[in-house]
Amino acid sequence: VSGIRLSLEEMRSGRRGMLLGLQNSWPAYSAARRRLDEQIAAVESLTGDNPLQQANVRELRGEAHVLDATFRGTMPSLDRRFLLEEQVRADAGKRLTAIAERMLGEERRLLDEREAAQRASLQTFYLVLSGAGLLLLFVGSASIFVIMRYTRDLSGARDELEGLNTNLEGAVKVRTKDLQRANEEIQRFAYIVSHDLRSPLVNVMGFTSELEAAIKPLARLIEDADARDSTIVSDEARLAVHEDVPEALGFIRASTQKMDRLINAILRLSREGRRNITPSVVEITQLANTIADGIRHLIVDRGATVEVQADMPTVKTDRLALEQILSNLIENALKYLKPDRPGEIHVTARRELGRVLIAIADNGRGIDPRDHERIFDLFRRSGAQDQPGEGIGLAHVRTLAYRLGGTISVASELGAGAIFTIDLPQDYVGETEREA
Amino acid sequence: MTSERAVNIVMIEDDLGHARLIEKNIRRAGISNTVHHFLDGTSALRFLYEDAKGPVHNGPSLILLDLNLPDMSGTDILMRIKAEDSPLKRAPVVVLTTTDDKIEIQRCYDLGCNVYITKPVNYESFADAIKQLGLFLSVIQVPDPDATA
Numbered sequence: 001v002s003g004i005r006l007s008l009e010e011m012r013s014g015r016r017g018m019l020l021g022l023q024n025s026w027p028a029y030s031a032a033r034r035r036l037d038e039q040i041a042a043v044e045s046l047t048g049d050n051p052l053q054q055a056n057v058r059e060l061r062g063e064a065h066v067l068d069a070t071f072r073g074t075m076p077s078l079d080r081r082f083l084l085e086e087q088v089r090a091d092a093g094k095r096l097t098a099i100a101e102r103m104l105g106e107e108r109r110l111l112d113e114r115e116a117a118q119r120a121s122l123q124t125f126y127l128v129l130s131g132a133g134l135l136l137l138f139v140g141s142a143s144i145f146v147i148m149r150y151t152r153d154l155s156g157a158r159d160e161l162e163g164l165n166t167n168l169e170g171a172v173k174v175r176t177k178d179l180q181r182a183n184e185e186i187q188r189f190a191y192i193v194s195h196d197l198r199s200p201l202v203n204v205m206g207f208t209s210e211l212e213a214a215i216k217p218l219a220r221l222i223e224d225a226d227a228r229d230s231t232i233v234s235d236e237a238r239l240a241v242h243e244d245v246p247e248a249l250g251f252i253r254a255s256t257q258k259m260d261r262l263i264n265a266i267l268r269l270s271r272e273g274r275r276n277i278t279p280s281v282v283e284i285t286q287l288a289n290t291i292a293d294g295i296r297h298l299i300v301d302r303g304a305t306v307e308v309q310a311d312m313p314t315v316k317t318d319r320l321a322l323e324q325i326l327s328n329l330i331e332n333a334l335k336y337l338k339p340d341r342p343g344e345i346h347v348t349a350r351r352e353l354g355r356v357l358i359a360i361a362d363n364g365r366g367i368d369p370r371d372h373e374r375i376f377d378l379f380r381r382s383g384a385q386d387q388p389g390e391g392i393g394l395a396h397v398r399t400l401a402y403r404l405g406g407t408i409s410v411a412s413e414l415g416a417g418a419i420f421t422i423d424l425p426q427d428y429v430g431e432t433e434r435e436a
Numbered sequence: 437m438t439s440e441r442a443v444n445i446v447m448i449e450d451d452l453g454h455a456r457l458i459e460k461n462i463r464r465a466g467i468s469n470t471v472h473h474f475l476d477g478t479s480a481l482r483f484l485y486e487d488a489k490g491p492v493h494n495g496p497s498l499i500l501l502d503l504n505l506p507d508m509s510g511t512d513i514l515m516r517i518k519a520e521d522s523p524l525k526r527a528p529v530v531v532l533t534t535t536d537d538k539i540e541i542q543r544c545y546d547l548g549c550n551v552y553i554t555k556p557v558n559y560e561s562f563a564d565a566i567k568q569l570g571l572f573l574s575v576i577q578v579p580d581p582d583a584t585a
Contacts, residue, residue, distance in 0.1 A: 191537075195504075195534055195535060196504075198534050199451055199454070199504070199534050200451075200453075202451075202453070202454060202457070202534065202555055202559070202562060203453030203454060203457070205559040205562075206453065206454075206457040206559045206562060206563075207453065207457070207557065208456075208559070209560070209563070210460070210560040261559070315500065
């Protein structure tokens with residue numbers, strides 16, 4: 001709008017210059033006129049949002065045309081119509097100026113309004129901005145807090161993990177110690193119990209023998225008395241001395257002897273558990289052949305064959321313990337053959353993932369699957385009780401296998417033979433080494 | 437026994453049955469010396485060191501010792517008897533017990549026991565062992581405790 005005013009002024013001065021006879025002021029007037037049009041158009045487009053101003057602009061344009069026409073008209077006939085036109089010109093100019101003033105005022109008011117609105121919106125903007133800032137700060141600090149908490153938790157967990165890791169070795173050691181202690185306690189318990197049981201047994205057996213010794217003179221006395229007069233001794237007394245007492249003594253003796261064997265078995269197992277393991281490289285083939293040679297007479301007696309695989313692997317373990325395991329299993333295989341077919345026993349071994357699996361397979365009478373666990377228990381046996389034994393052998397074998405860090409398992413069907421498999425570590429790791 | 441003064445046999449054995457069987461079998465071997473039997477360590481030690489009829493005050497003696505006693509271990513008694521300053525350190529001690537643990541046997545000999553015998557459970561063996569012990573006792577010399585004083 002200020003531009004319009006300026007153009008008007010320029011136009012006015014241009015006309016004045018022409019009026020004053022300055023011919024060269026005509027281009028200046030045209031330029032001012034053109035500028036006025038441009039500026040009016042600019043104002044029109046700027047005030048597009050304001051109907052009131054649009055109306056003003058239209059008025060302005062109209063007046064500008066009038067003014068222009070007037071000016072143009074005045075210029076060529078300056079001399080004639082100067083005085084006449086002067087009044088019209090001044091009026092139009094004044095009107096134009098007034099309109100411009102009005103527009104200017106309107107624009108100023110609008111500007112003020114806009115400024116106020118802008119200030120208000122600016123305030124809102126700042127408010128929102130500070131709100132957003134606060135929110136951002138809150139969210140930021142919240143996330144920092146969360147992150148810190150997570151980090152703390154994480155580092156706590158890591159520390160815990162580290163602690164656990166370092167403690168794991170210790171925990172394993174403690175557990176191993178505990179287990180060893182428990183094992184030692186059991187061994188000690190077995191040892192003490194068997195010893196303390198032996199003590200009264202000595203008495204029972206001792207006094208049974210004393211009774212047996214004492215009954216002999218009594219029996220002789222009764223015989224002497226009978227020889228003299230058969231009426232002296234009552235039938236009851238004769239029966240007691242000749243039958244009842246010897247029978248009772250016989251049962252006592254048999255039972256105490258059995259008890260003695262059982263106690264000795266426990267004692268042997270507990271000793272086996274306490275015996276020091278001395279690992280050495282054992283040629284399984286050689287060991288198995290030695291065992292088979294040792295019981296050759298038994299094998300021949302039973303009409304059986306023992307076949308030992310020729311090139312079995314070696315194993316680093318306790319030779320004596322392995323020998324006892326193998327001889328027990330081979331003897332068992334010989335013991336429980338099926339009478340109607342010649343016994344065949346195969347000893348084989350193979351290496352598997354750092355372990356050595358030794359299998360003793362027979363074609364004997366087999367073991368009921370229900371008894372596969374039981375047979376390894378102390379004093380437990382399976383099948384027909386037609387062979388001597390206390391049910392100690394396999395319990396002993398299992399104890400030895402465990403002692404060597406191995407296991408033993410059986411696969412068998414009734415009447416279809418049995419395969420006992422010993423699973424031993426390739427290299428025996430001693431208890432002391434395991435502790436370290 | 438060949439000592440001029442009668443040798444007393446002190447038997448420290450907590451099992452009455454064992455004591456009886458031991459005495460019976462010693463007698464069967466022809467030993468007729470007095471046998472003083474004690475069921476626990478405390479009373480046995482009191483007899484050994486303080487009693488007027490005990491070995492310290494009354495002649496030579498031979499001690500039969502069981503290791504499993506109710507109030508103390510037989511090895512404790514053995515230690516007391518065989519201690520450097522003990523008046524009984526030369527008295528023969530026969531350990532007669534059910535234990536056949538190698539470590540225990542070694543320990544007893546280390547402590548100065550003279551003979552260690554494991555009681556066989558089988559009575560025939562037991563009787564034989566005791567009879568042989570009796571025969572052994574009948575030939576060994578027992579030092580007089582006075583000589584040490």
